[in-house]
Amino acid sequence: MQKYISSEDIVAMEKQKRVHFINSIGGFKSVSLVGTADNNGKTNLAIFSSSIHIGANPALMALIFRPSPPERDTLRNLIETGFYTINHINEAIYEKAHQTSARYEKEISEFEAVGLTPTYKNDFAAPYVMESAVQIGLAFKEKIDIAINNTIMVIGEIVQVHFPENCLSKDGFLDIEKANTITCSGLDSYHVTKKLDRLSYAKPDREITSIISEYFE
Amino acid sequence: MQKYISSEDIVAMEKQKRVHFINSIGGFKSVSLVGTADNNGKTNLAIFSSSIHIGANPALMALIFRPSPPERDTLRNLIETGFYTINHINEAIYEKAHQTSARYEKEISEFEAVGLTPTYKNDFAAPYVMESAVQIGLAFKEKIDIAINNTIMVIGEIVQVHFPENCLSKDGFLDIEKANTITCSGLDSYHVTKKLDRLSYAKPDREITSIISEYFE
Numbered sequence A, B: 001m002q003k004y005i006s007s008e009d010i011v012a013m014e015k016q017k018r019v020h021f022i023n024s025i026g027g028f029k030s031v032s033l034v035g036t037a038d039n040n041g042k043t044n045l046a047i048f049s050s051s052i053h054i055g056a057n058p059a060l061m062a063l064i065f066r067p068s069p070p071e072r073d074t075l076r077n078l079i080e081t082g083f084y085t086i087n088h089i090n091e092a093i094y095e096k097a098h099q100t101s102a103r104y105e106k107e108i109s110e111f112e113a114v115g116l117t118p119t120y121k122n123d124f125a126a127p128y129v130m131e132s133a134v135q136i137g138l139a140f141k142e143k144i145d146i147a148i149n150n151t152i153m154v155i156g157e158i159v160q161v162h163f164p165e166n167c168l169s170k171d172g173f174l175d176i177e178k179a180n181t182i183t184c185s186g187l188d189s190y191h192v193t194k195k196l197d198r199l200s201y202a203k204p205d206r207e208i209t210s211i212i213s214e215y216f217e
Helices: A007-012 A015-025 A071-081 A094-099 A110-114 B007-012 B015-025 B071-081 B094-099 B110-114
Strands: A002-006 A032-037 A043-048 A051-056 A059-065 A083-088 A135-146 A151-164 A183-185 A189-198 B002-006 B032-037 B043-048 B051-056 B059-065 B083-088 B135-146 B151-164 B183-185 B189-198
Touching: A002 A007, A007 A015, A007 B151, A015 B051, A015 B151, A032 A071, A043 A071, A043 A110, A051 B015, A051 B059, A059 A071, A059 A135, A059 B051, A071 A083, A071 A135, A071 A151, A094 A110, A135 B135, A151 B007, A151 B015, B002 B007, B007 B015, B032 B071, B043 B071, B043 B110, B059 B071, B059 B135, B071 B083, B071 B135, B071 B151, B094 B110
Parallel strands: none
Antiparallel strands: A002 B151, A032 A043, A032 A083, A051 A059, A059 A151, A083 A135, A135 A151, A151 B002, A183 A189, A189 B189, B032 B043, B032 B083, B051 B059, B059 B151, B083 B135, B135 B151, B183 B189
C-alpha cells in the first residue's frame, strides 16, 4: 500500500521521528570519517553522511555542517589549519565510526575514544584513519553559508588520494565496493553493496551496454 | 598494495579518466530521477547523483547542477514552475534511469524516450515516475551559485512524500532497502544494498546496540 505524507504531516511529526524520516527518504548516502587536527596537533574525528562530489577539474568535494559538536570541532580545525581528510568506512570499523558521533569533550580525541588510529602520510597536515582503505586529503577552499537553515557548506580541493591499487580500473573508475566501502541510510543504518552493473555512456538511439572494468594488478 | 595519487597526478590525468576517478572516490551516492514540466506541461526527466540532505525542519534537500543538458532543462523547469520531484531508482528501472542522461533534443521527453511513466498526484505540479517506489515532491526555495567551478546548488523544501507503507518504521526511519532503492558509484556503476545493522544513538561511555526496526503493516 502506498502511503502519502504531506508537508503538514511532516511539520506535525514528533521531532525525533521527523529527523529519522527526512534523513532516510533522500536515498543512500556517502558515509565517511573526517579527520582533522588543531594547530597544536590535537586530533579530531567525526562521521559525516553529507559529503558530495562538486566537480572533477578542479577536483572538489563538499560537506554540510550543522552548528553542533562534533561537527563544530571539525569545522574549526579545518579552517584553522586549512586541511582535512575524508576516510571511507568498511564493515570492520563501522561501529567505531558511528561511535565518533557521541558528544565527547573537546579535549578527548575521538580516534582514541573509539579505537581508530591516526596516521600521517606524505607530509599532509591532517590525520588519516589507518583502518580506512580509501583515504582522501583535502585543502579547504570555500565556506558557503546556507541561510535558510543555518547550515554551512565547506568546499575542499582533493590534494591526495590513497587507495588499494587493485581497485583502480584502467578507465579511472575506483571500485569502492571492491575496497569494501559501505554506504548508509538515515541516521544509523549501515549497508554493504552488491554491484548490478556498470553501464556505458548513454546516447539517444543507442542501446546501453555493460562496461567490464579492467583492473590494475 | 596502497597507491598514492597527488594533486599533480590528478591534474595530469587524461580528462575522462579524471572524471571517472574523482566521481568514484567520494563514496556511494544517492541516485534518483528528477521529474519536471515546463509551463506548457512538457515533461523532462534526468538522473542525478548529487542530491543531499540539508535539514529536517524545515525539510530540505539540495541538488548540484552543471550548466549542461539535461540538467539545464531540469533547472529551467523547476525555476519556471517552482516544483520538481525526486524519485528513487530500483533494480527494475536503473537501465532506463541511466538512459535519461543521453542528450535528447529539448522537444523530446525523456519519460517517453526511455519508457518510464509520468504520473501526477495530489495536485502536485511536477510529474512523478510511476515505476518508482519512493517519490518526493519539492518546492524550489533557493539557488546558490558555487563560483569556484560554475556549478549551482538548488535547495528545495519537501512538500509531498509517497512510499510503501510497510517500509516505514515506527521511529520514523524509512527502510529504503526494503523499498528496493539502489545506490550508485562514479558515473555509471549501480549497486543494490544489504543491511549490516541499525545502530543506537551514540553517547560517550555507553556501548552501541542494534536497533530492531518495527514496521507498520
